[in-house]
Amino acid sequence: MARMLADRPADPLTIGEISKALGHSHGAVQQAVTTLVRRGEADQLGAGKQFRANGKTAAAAQAAVISPPGTHSPRAQAAMARMTPPAATTPKQPGPIRRAGGQLYHPRELADLPDVEALNRLRDADVPVLLYGPPGTGKTSLVEAAFPDLITVAGDGDTTVGDLIGDYTLDDSGGYVWQYGPLVTAMTEGRALLIDDATLISPKVLASMYPAMDGRRQIQVKAHKGETVQAKQGFFVVAGHNPGVHGAVLTEALASRFSVQIQVGTDxxxxxxxxxxxxxxxxxxxxxxxxxxxxxxxxxxxxxxxxxxxxxxxxxxxxxxxxxxxxxxxxxxxxxxxxxxxxxGVQQVAPLTLGRQLSASAAQQPPGSTSSAQRGRSR
Structure with a gap:
């Protein structure tokens, strides 16, 4: 990041502009640029929404730690590709992306882009996304691959407002302390939030997050002194919907909050x-x-x-x-x-079922051995 600012010393840049150029999440960019400012290696302008290089930025860039190949986010890889002169050979398709849990995700095409890049562009433009399709088609995997800073909420019929926003919990001393929920955490840290199986959650509960998704980008936490929480840049909401699953209802109020709705099927x-x-x-x-x-x-x-x-x-x-x-x-x-x-071409296929009970003597024999009764019959 210091190198980018040093290369454009006259340009005041916003978090969004830096995030788009480098391909990192808004939250990660915010933390890095705040560190530079705190160390005096970059300047924060005006109301704090723009940043610019100073006399120490170039030196900071020389000591920057470069992530090893394969650890960049999809946006970082795309940004690096844009800055690299085109090779003589045909560009390769994007390779598998390793998710936080270690599993590989294989990008697919979406609007003439790799799906992970398309989602990142929608995030930069603050366009909430609804992914819908049968369970097991890779909706969650796609979001995890696109957003390394992801927070996930597994929705169901028992999800409450407290599960999203926060609630009082018992501490070690037996007293009650307030603990923020995933929605507030994502808002205050500028992270992506996946509401998985969102259509299983009660519409009244989902309504608690709508103010964070519209132009207000804030919510009021009535249970915690009426506190108002403002979303930072980078906060982004994605929801998953499994049509046909019992209890999954895509209400008009929920659907209207997602400007882009993407069908996900099995490849x-x-x-x-x-x-x-x-x-x-x-x-x-x-x-x-x-x-x-x-x-x-x-x-x-x-x-x-x-x-x-x-x-x-x-x-x-x-x-x-x-x-x-x-x-x-x-x-x-x-x-x-x-x-x-x-x-x-396999006849009489039946569900995997336990068969007859094995005798104790047979079960204790090592593979390939023959019982005394079997030896007697063989004579």
């Missing part, structure tokens, strides 16, 4: 690229078409296909196919079993 080509059994991918495609036609209510998504791959590696193909049938909803199970039998 079956990616499933093949991940070396999932091509026969099982064909089964999933076939079932997905039936779901689109209204003939069926369920089809395996990428999450189920990845689970199939893991089960196959441990238990074998037949057991993994049985498990795939078994995780289907009861009303769709026969159709799934029929599709597996027809396309995968």
């Amino acid at each position: 079956y080509d990616l499933a093949l690229a991940l070396k999932i059994d091509a026969r099982v991918v064909r089964v999933a495609r076939n079932l997905a078409r039936q779901v689109e036609l209204g003939e069926l209510g369920w089809a395996p998504q990428l999450r189920e296909l990845l689970s199939y791959q893991k089960a196959e590696a441990v238990l074998g193909t037949k057991a993994a196919l049985g498990n795939l049938v078994g995780i289907a909803p009861l009303e769709d199970r026969d159709a799934v079993a029929a599709a597996v039998s027809k396309i995968a």
Whole structure:
């Protein structure tokens, strides 16, 4: 950041401009530029919304720590690509992004952009996003890959206003202390907030966060002395919605808060690229078409296909196919079993089920050994 300011010594830059150029979150940029100002290595102008290099900035840039390759956010990688002269060869597609938990996310196309870059641009423009689609299609994975500073709320019918904004909790001494919730934390730290399964939350509870999402960008915490909390730059809301899930209701009030709504489905080509059994991918495609036609209510998504791959590696193909049938909803199970039998060519596929009890003597024998009774019969 110091290097960027030093390269543009006459330009007063806002947090948003710096964030967009470097590809980092608003919160991270805010913390870094505050550190520079505190150390006297950059100047804060006017009301504090703009920053500019001073006589010490260039020296600070020389000592800057550069993150090793692969640790930059998607926006940082895009910014670096824009600053790098084009190579003679065809540009490569963006590679997998490692999420906070260590899992890899494979970017997909959205509006002629990598999806992670599109989400970051929407964040820069402060355009809230609703992602909708069946469970297991990668909605949460996409948001985690796009925003390393993400805070996630897992919504359900029991989510309360206190779960979002904060509540009083018992401390070690037995007294009550106020603890801010994820919404306030995201607002005060300028971070991205994912409300997962937002449509399972009561509309009255969701209404508590609407003032933070509109032009006011603030909320009043009535339970804590009527405190007013103002959102910092970088605060951004993304919501997830699973249509068809029991209890999931996308109200007009909620939908109107999200200017951009993106459908997320399973990328079956990616499933093949991940070396999932091509026969099982064909089964999933076939079932997905039936779901689109209204003939069926369920089809395996990428999450189920990845689970199939893991089960196959441990238990074998037949057991993994049985498990795939078994995780289907009861009303769709026969159709799934029929599709597996027809396309995968495996007859009598049944849900993975425990069989007869093994005898104690048989269970204690090492693999490949023969019991005394069996030896007697062999004679």
